[in-house]
Amino acid sequence: MKSFLEISHIDMVFETPKGPFTALKSVDLKINKGEFISLIGHSGCGKSTVLNIVAGLLKATMGGVIINDKEVTTPGPERAVVFQNHSLLPWLTAYQNVELAVKQVFHKTKSKAEIRDWIEHNLKLVHMDHAMHKRPDEISGGMKQRVGIARALSMQPEVLLMDEPFGALDALTRAHMQDSLMEIQDELKNTVIMITHDVDEAVLLSDRIVMMTNGPAATIGEIQEVNLARPRNRVALSNDPEYNEIRSNVLTFLYEKQRKIETITGKQSTLDETEIKEQIA
Numbered sequence: 001m002k003s004f005l006e007i008s009h010i011d012m013v014f015e016t017p018k019g020p021f022t023a024l025k026s027v028d029l030k031i032n033k034g035e036f037i038s039l040i041g042h043s044g045c046g047k048s049t050v051l052n053i054v055a056g057l058l059k060a061t062m063g064g065v066i067i068n069d070k071e072v073t074t075p076g077p078e079r080a081v082v083f084q085n086h087s088l089l090p091w092l093t094a095y096q097n098v099e100l101a102v103k104q105v106f107h108k109t110k111s112k113a114e115i116r117d118w119i120e121h122n123l124k125l126v127h128m129d130h131a132m133h134k135r136p137d138e139i140s141g142g143m144k145q146r147v148g149i150a151r152a153l154s155m156q157p158e159v160l161l162m163d164e165p166f167g168a169l170d171a172l173t174r175a176h177m178q179d180s181l182m183e184i185q186d187e188l189k190n191t192v193i194m195i196t197h198d199v200d201e202a203v204l205l206s207d208r209i210v211m212m213t214n215g216p217a218a219t220i221g222e223i224q225e226v227n228l229a230r231p232r233n234r235v236a237l238s239n240d241p242e243y244n245e246i247r248s249n250v251l252t253f254l255y256e257k258q259r260k261i262e263t264i265t266g267k268q269s270t271l272d273e274t275e276i277k278e279q280i281a
């Protein structure tokens with residue numbers, strides 16, 4: 001069967017003052033429509049580079065990306081990107097930030113009333129309808145990130161690309177956002193590629209976890225299927241043997257097979273080897 005999104009034989013070589021640097025080598029991945037894929041790997045392995053190539057923000061040195069039989073050559077509204085730090089315009093309200101995106105995509109096909117309803121619908125999806133007339137400096141980090149997601153979803157993208165979307169949030173807000181994202185995904189069935197450094201987040205949200213080897217010349221090391229039933233509940237899953245086995249497989253890949261004693265937050269590890277082994281066990 002033909003896949004919806006195909007990352008095909010991608011190599012990425014950056015020209016640097018010290019000479020060419022091969023960041024990615026032979027990255028191949030086929031993604032089905034509606035699939036939720038997490039990309040995980042140690043800091044600097046090339047996750048953002050892969051995402052930026054799919055977004056059309058970077059051009060691969062070799063190979064390419066095909067979505068719905070069309071090669072990606074430039075960015076486009078059918079591939080919305082959500083970054084770690086919200087990129088809202090500070091002088092516009094939440095509503096107006098979403099409006100900009102909606103008008104860009106739907107100015108020819110939706111009436112003024114339809115545009116208003118659509119903006120409100122998307123802000124409601126992320127539970128931000130109560131604060132839609134506030135500006136970014138009047139709302140919390142989690143709320144800003146919600147608006148960023150609403151803005152991305154409002155473009156009705158075929159593919160949602162997320163680069164550590166919850167990385168800057170505290171643990172509780174992050175858990176709320178993950179639950180919201182699962183609800184939204186259940187309703188909209190978007191195809192999602194999300195970069196994360198958080199193994200639990202990857203297992204909770206994904207259909208497949210794509211694990212990358214360390215660079216240079218990083219590639220896909222292993223792919224872990226996550227066939228846990230949906231809707232998923234984080235509390236129930238913590239005692240689920242299948243959940244724990246998947247989690248352990250990913251940790252083993254990161255800390256034993258791709259050995260590099262750093263936390264997956266990119267900082268020097270605060271765990272010693274015994275603690276890492278305990279996490280894996």
Ligand SMILES: Nc1ncnc2c1ncn2[C@@H]1O[C@H](COP(=O)(O)OP(=O)(O)OP(=O)(O)O)[C@@H](O)[C@H]1O
Nearest residue numbers: 014016023042043044045046047048049050215266
């Ligand atoms: N424009 C560039 N020029 C030169 N080297 C680059 C460029 N962009 C990325 N790199 C290098 O390519 C490698 C992959 O970078 P990338 O940002 O994709 O990694 P990452 O896995 O997303 O990292 P992190 O998890 O820390 O965000 C790194 O070694 C990085 O230094």
